[in-house]
Amino acid sequence: MTTSPTHPRNDRMLSVPRLRQEITEGRIDTVVLAFTDMQGRLQGKLCHAQFFLDSMLEEGAEGCNYLLAVDTEMNTPGGYAISSWEAGYGDMSFAMDLDTIRLMPHNPGQAMIQCDLTAHDGQLIPMSPRAMLRRQLDRAREMGYQMLTGTELEFCVYNTSYEDAWDSNYQSLVPANKYNVDYNILGSQRVEPLLREVRNAMYTAGMTVESAKGECNFGQHEIAFRFDEGLITADNHVVYKLASKQIAHQQGKSITFMAKPNDREGSSCHIHMSLRGLDGELTFWDEEKDARSATYDHFIAGVLKGMRELSIFYAPNINSYKRFAKGSFAPTSVAWGIDNRSCAVRLVGSGQSARMENRLPGGDVNPYLALSAMLASGLYGIEHQLELEPMMEGNAYESDAQVVPSAMREARDLLHGSSLAREVFGEDVVEHYVHYAEVELEAFESAVTDWELHRGFERL
Structure with missing residues (x-):
């Protein structure tokens, strides 16, 4: 067993x-x-x-x-x-x-x-998220590659317990910081009793903890962990997410990883990824030319080709799509650039550190699904020798590039019609997650929201 x-x-x-x-x-x-x-x-x-x-x-x-x-x-x-x-x-x-x-x-x-x-x-049950990632990691090994990856999870902290948040219908929550604390030491120290406990607990639990920093939304923070082999990163991600909620609860606070918990900045989960050979040799960098390799370019092209069609695996909830807004540091354009945070794919580093950053996923992402989608589409790009489109120069938000889906219904339809998804994941897996999206859409579309009540209760 x-x-x-x-x-x-x-x-x-x-x-x-x-x-x-x-x-x-x-x-x-x-x-x-x-x-x-x-x-x-x-x-x-x-x-x-x-x-x-x-x-x-x-x-x-x-x-x-x-x-x-x-x-x-x-x-x-x-x-x-x-x-x-x-x-x-x-x-x-x-x-x-x-x-x-x-x-x-x-x-x-x-x-x-x-x-x-x-x-x-x-x-293995093929639509199990961990099995999906295992399958793509096996596929990479068969092609002579191993995947290295890291997930950067943002979250919002509230000085309101989970029970009180529930009882108040999630209204009037008290953020742990009441102003933008991006990289702000004072702001991070305000939340340090919680952040410190999470960092130390996760180190004891076997993770390599790097640092914590404040972010833009009120009470928003990030704890960074060192990159690792794909399955290890995904396993650590879900343990950390569970443990941080448990520790917040123990301290009378709450943490949310919702992609868009309020009208301010959303919470992201940027994914950094590179391929190495099975013996650790570079595959994304041509050392003689001191430039990106053809393999790297094909991989980027594959990720871009699959980004819209596989967006359910990057943005798995109704709320996920509300994070995608122009000028928000969340991407709206399916484009790539070198150290360009307006693009969905940002290239960083060179030589040993050469890697791509996928900026599409939010804090609510299932890491196994997102890593599976990213690796599967990248390998598809290598297999099919896809040509990389020209780099985005300047502000991708104002470009004519393809845009990411604006709502789950569009993402559901794209997945359903994707021959790429059916090739890399199989018919049964695709139909399973298409139905997952349909269930979410049906639930959401039958709900009466606060927005509707505020606009219509008296005035309509």
Whole structure:
């Protein structure tokens, strides 16, 4: 029931023998088995540690397959091929990745193991986000590449608890900073008790923490982590997102990763990515010419070709599309430029540090889906030797370049009609996520919003 032997990713993560010792000696009493669902959330079970050792480590665990076919509210809408009353709502297995055993120090006595999801025959369930990324990483290896990537998550902090925010219908929330604190040390120090706890907890949980900084929106901050191999980065991303919310809750605060929580600047998740050879050799840079390689240009061209068609994987929620506004530092143009933040794709670095930054995703992104989409389309560009269009000069917001989808309905239609998506992900995966978008659209379009009430209750 495991997907790999136990080779800890670094000396702060646990091997099976060390986990066994920590449990036997009473320092760990709970083992969390967690997988990532379509919405990018960690779902799973909290297991008594001794029972985990005695039974679950060898025998594994299971959960209902509707967990890959629910909406944000955990409703079970019809229309998914993998999960329905007609199919009996069967189980899927939690295939433990024993490379991912980590302490969760903000929850004393707790360790976590991340899992893949498999069917009864042991095959990975293809529309599982982690399986989608594994498939693209395997595809890259078959072509002679490995992917290195980092995700830069922004979030907004409020001095309002999650419970009080819920009870107030998310009105009159108190931001942790009441003015723009972009790079402002004083502003960051105001929130340092929270930021410090998150940084230190995530270091103990096996991540390489770089720094924290303020951002533009009120109470908006970012904690940066060092880039790593693709699966490690995605695994760390979802653990960090969960843990930071838990730590905020413990301190009577709240954090949101919504792409656009209010009318000010949205929260981004810029993704930096490069390819290396399987032995670590440069592939994005021609050292003799001291310039970008042809492989790099083909990869950029592929990412740009797939950006609109795969936008559901970068912008997975109704709210995601409200972040895309001219002059907002969120992209509206499908264009590339060198160190140009008005473009969806920004090239930075040279030589060993040469990489592309995808500025489309917001803080609400599911990292497995976004990394899968970016890698899949980039590899498509290499396979098809796509020619890179001319670089954007100047302000991409005012250019005639193609624009990113302005709403989920457009993104749904683009994914549904995408031959690229069906080639790289398969028919079943595409239909699954097209239906995911349809479920979200149906829910949103049947809701009565505050905007409608404020405009129409008295005056219409």
